[in-house]
Amino acid sequence: MGQDRLALAVLVAPAIAFLAAFFLFPLVLMLRTGATGPQGWSTYAIILSNERYLGSLWKTVVLAASVTAATLVISGIAGVFLARTRFRGRRLLTAFLTLPLAFPGVVVGFMVILLAGRQGVIGELTHAVTGDRLVFAYSLAGLFVGYLYFSIPRTVLTVMAAAEKLDPALEEAARSLGASPWVVVRDVIIPGLKGAFLAAGAICFATAMGAFGTAFTLATQIDVLPMVIYAEFTVGANIAVAAALSFLLGAITWAVLAAARTAAGGTVAAAG
Amino acid sequence: MTRHRGAVFAAGLAFTALVAAFLVIPVILSVLAGITANYQRGIIASGVTLLWVERVLQLYAHTIGLSLGIALAALLCTLVLGVPVAYALARHSGRLARLAEEALVMPVAIPGIATGLALILAWGAVGEFRTHWSFILVGHVLFTLPFMVRSTLAVMLAVNLPTLEEAARSLGAGFFARFRTVVLPNAAPGILAGSLMVVTLSLGEFNMTLLLHTPFTMTLPVGLADSYASMRLEIGSAYTLIFLILLVPLLVALQWASDRAFGLEVRR
Amino acid sequence: MSVAVELRACAFTHADGTRALLPTDLAIRPGETLAVLGPSGCGKTTLLRLIAGLAFPDPPGRVLFESRDVTSLPIERRNVGMVFQSYALFPNLDVAGNVGYGLRLRNVPKAERDARVARWLAMMRIPELAHRRVDQLSGGQRQRVALARALAVEPAVLLLDEPLTALDAKLREELRVELAGLLRDLGITSVFVTHDQAEAMALGDRVAVMRAGKVEQLGAPEDIYRRPATRFVAEFVGVLNVLAGEVRDGTLHLPGGSLPANGLAPGPALAGARPEQLRFDPEGTLTGRVRAAFFLGDRVRVVIEGAAANPITVETTGAAPRPGEVVRLSAAPPAPWPLPDA
Known part of the structure; x- marks a missing residue:
């Protein structure tokens, strides 16, 4: 047994060493760097009272929350529909819905440009119909559409997997007791999918908080938090503020995921 | 379920089809734009061309090579670092093991831009490291390692590896014999799914790489962003087309591998 | 060895x-x-x-x-x-x-x-x-x-x-x-x-x-x-009938009658008997009422109330009494053994 324990330690050691050197140590250093500006440790207090940073933080949180809500509604309906009905073309439709899975944010940004940019289809259509060109890719609305595009595929997959695992006997029991289809949805299906919604929603929120590629592609003037960090670091060379904001951003997303995991009791991890 | 094929079914189908259209139409547009001589005038009026694809290859071929190289290197690193960790976590469920798992997953929970900045602050001034492609590799390994561990661990738990190992021990298998004859073969589907995930994610990683890259180490997604910002739409589209040709087969393979690996739980 | x-x-x-x-x-x-x-x-x-x-x-x-x-x-x-x-x-x-x-x-x-x-x-x-x-x-x-x-x-x-x-x-x-x-x-x-x-x-x-x-x-x-x-x-291990009663004059007295007290010490007593250590006997000295009878194929298992403090189980290969019927029981060798308290 002692020999086994030693072997296990040897197995884990390289990964832990790697993590310590290239993740934990840099994070601590970043926390420290946040305090190297002229204001020292109060940099953290200052960014939380600075109107521009605070406004950016709020904008990011509201955007992430609304993307999460919209994604859950859309993916919930589509996911449950695909999981619970059988028809010709279902597999193809599922494949379409999951095609953009793991598209990087930059590419998603480009997809939004093709939809709603200056040469986009929506512009063409509205131009043909009303004479005015509707272009919203380069605004917060464009970012919202981009994050939806990004979040729907993985959320649909999560919802489908959970919906297929729902015990059909629960629904049959509810119906045997006289529940109408809507009551079944309310009392059986939504509670049954709660864990999946919680997990997928947390990932969606955390990803939208930190996603950067889409905003970077769409425009530099959308001041969501990652863009502000990037600007402070590259243009402003304001390393202390960039570090402090990064640390704040990391702490928020990590806390959201940790809270969701505690609530769901399962495993929740973000991606992208 | 086939009985009430009424309004609810029609509404559900229409809604789902609409969502699918939202996701697929831009991809089709992008592919078409990449082979259209002049997107403004349309594919029919201006004709089909591979000119833009050729231009992209002239301008950005090095980014494709670098991204593939980094993805393969990241795969190698996550295999070496991650599979042993998954094995250790499958064997131990104590508090220390949970803590190690938590620490391991953290890089996924924290936005890439934050991790990237932290890496630059900590290691950016160390010798030639900053300008070498291995600097990006480190970031990619941090970000992809949890996926390798999770995927491998899930399969190891699904086949009930600890009991299989006890069986192998009862028949006289020592540590290395077990690892070779029981652990690796039975974890293989999870390792495969994890590997495809690592390569897919590494190829597309942008959030961290934008900060980590230098003019000498431009990866494919960074190149994409560059082309979207500074080139005409057709070139961006052609570049995207090349990226999709790399990515989509990986995604299909990943889906297949995941079904195979995690279908195990259903079969048992 | x-x-x-x-x-x-x-x-x-x-x-x-x-x-x-x-x-x-x-x-x-x-x-x-x-x-x-x-x-x-x-x-x-x-x-x-x-x-x-x-x-x-x-x-x-x-x-x-x-x-x-x-x-x-x-x-x-x-x-x-x-x-x-x-x-x-x-x-x-x-x-x-x-x-x-x-x-x-x-x-x-x-x-x-x-x-x-x-x-x-x-x-x-x-x-x-x-x-x-x-x-x-x-x-x-x-x-x-x-x-x-x-x-x-x-x-x-x-x-x-x-x-x-x-x-x-x-x-x-x-x-x-x-x-x-x-x-x-x-x-x-x-x-x-x-x-x-x-x-x-x-x-x-x-x-x-x-x-x-x-x-x-x-x-x-x-x-x-x-x-x-x-x-x-x-x-x-197996089915056990717990017989709690009192031994007087070489007899184990139970709520529904008595059984011979072979080897049991006088005073309050706790004895155990397997189903086959009891049998239906018209001349028996222990009386109870049939609560339920289960057909097991080769035999019938009968649960009887009132004979002892707890229901007791007796098996028979012959004709089984019906639920509600009053039956008489006697001990079949070997006799009930003393049951340890714990």
């Missing part, structure tokens, strides 16, 4: 401090099948794992195989054969690969290995399954493969952890008979853990009944059944 496996003062404490096994001495004879019987959590699986070398006794406990101290040897160096409750067949190997696995590790040449695998599969009557994947096997087939795999390495002792539990009732019965024959024919020393008392009785040359980390009684199945050492053993 030679001993195949011996435990000396073996106790086991989990990392969290809970005691799974109290200090236990146990000697298993060569060629015997020892059934370890008890409810879940009684320490029977811990006992098996200590013998196997999957767990190690708290000091100063020792494990000996034929007087050789193997206490510090891990399972892979003890040469035991083990059949797991879930069978733990390797999904990456086919049936022959599983059975030959231990031989491969022992560097047995391929030709000989194949021959030995074929022989074991033939003995298990599954030669046609050699190249089948293990996930295509039925429960019974898996059980046979697991047994063949454990036996192929010619182990010093065969350890079986609830090997029949995963099977359905009819198959379990069938394989129990087969297993009993096989163990006898091979003459291999084996330890068999189960929570099913019928299985323990049928398969064990001796049975160790365990409770709360302790062996309560070790003996031949008949001893365990006829002369239980503790109240727990009496209740856990």
